[in-house]
Amino acid sequence: MSSDVRSNAGSDAGCTMVYVVDDDESMREAVSMLLRSVGLGVETFGSAQEFLAYDMPDVPSCLILDVRLKGQSGLAVQEQIAASQLGLPIVFMTAHGDIAMTVKAMKAGAKDFLAKPFRDQDMLDAVAHALASDEERREASRSVADLRRCYExxxxxxxxxxxxxxxxxxxxxxxxxxxxxxxxxxxxxxxxxxxxxxxxxxxxxxxxxxxxxxxxxxxxxxxxxxxx
Missing domain, CATH: 1.10.10.10 (Winged helix-like DNA-binding domain superfamily/Winged helix DNA-binding domain)
Structure with missing residues (x-):
């Protein structure tokens, strides 16, 4: 893990994890503090490369992703995640959002799109919805896996x-x-x-x-x- 990655592993909400990817350190810290304040596990990353190289635990998770990152756009990261079939729900945030960008992100499966500065409650609501969505996806996947074992x-x-x-x-x-x-x-x-x-x-x-x-x-x- 890079020294630029800050961990909250082992928090009292170890059954879930929220990943924050933003090249603005102050924003990473602010979002991380907000999420930790409600007991969520958090990992922060200064670049998409750091996040994509991270070995994620198998727990309900979501990603908070800045649209404009140095070296790679958040939309490109979204495409990589989709190609890897991780199924990770994404909440986008940006200070430079526009309608076309929002539509493209949402059509590609983003759970929400928050313009900076956003209200704390809006972020918490978006994360709660994304985590619930990931838990539902995991439950459905477990059900199909159980059925497949029976079929075998x-x-x-x-x-x-x-x-x-x-x-x-x-x-x-x-x-x-x-x-x-x-x-x-x-x-x-x-x-x-x-x-x-x-x-x-x-x-x-x-x-x-x-x-x-x-x-x-x-x-x-x-x-x-x-x-x-």
Missing amino acids: SLTAREREVMAFVVAGLMNKQIAGEMGLSEITVKIHRGQAMRKMGARSLADFVLKAEALGIKPPRGMATPARNSRT
């Missing part, structure tokens, strides 16, 4: 049946497609539902769709008004 426990037959269920086929139709008896299909479907933790057939289908499971290739999807 299915046998090849169970996965095949699941794909046909997603396509809207009834057990009798699935049996015909797979060359199995209807009772065998029911057994495979029941085992797959149990392993996936599905409370109902509708829940089973929703879990499959969350995983991106598609109907078998080249197969038309029938109406889903009866799956028995």
